[in-house]
Amino acid sequence: AILDIASGFEGVMEECNAVLGTQWRVDDAAKIGAEILRKERAFNEAAGLTKAHDRVPEFMKYEPLPPHNQIFDVPDEALDSVYGEL
Numbered sequence: 001a002i003l004d005i006a007s008g009f010e011g012v013m014e015e016c017n018a019v020l021g022t023q024w025r026v027d028d029a030a031k032i033g034a035e036i037l038r039k040e041r042a043f044n045e046a047a048g049l050t051k052a053h054d055r056v057p058e059f060m061k062y063e064p065l066p067p068h069n070q071i072f073d074v075p076d077e078a079l080d081s082v083y084g085e086l
Contacts, residue, residue: 038086051080 013026024032044053060072 034086037083041083041086051083054079054083 009029010026013024013029016022017024055076056072062071064071
C-alpha cells in the first residue's frame with residue numbers, strides 16, 4: 001500500500017493540497033486526524049454511542065485482509081487508550 005512508504009504519504013499530501021487548495025505538510029496529517037477523531041467522538045457520544053461501539057466486527061480479528069494479509073489484533077485496552085489521548 002502506498003502509505004507504507006514515506007514518500008508515498010508525502011505524495012498523498014501533495015495530492016490533497018492540489019485538490020483542496022491547502023498547504024498541509026506531512027506532520028499536519030496527524031493533527032488533522034486527531035481533530036477529526038475528537039469531533040467524531042463528540043458526535044457519537046451525543047448520539048448515545050459508548051466505547052463499546054468502538055469495537056471492530058469479530059471477523060476482522062481472525063480473517064486476514066489483503067494485500068498484507070493482516071488481522072486487526074489491537075487489544076481493546078490499546079484502542080481505548082487512543083481515544084483517551086485525544
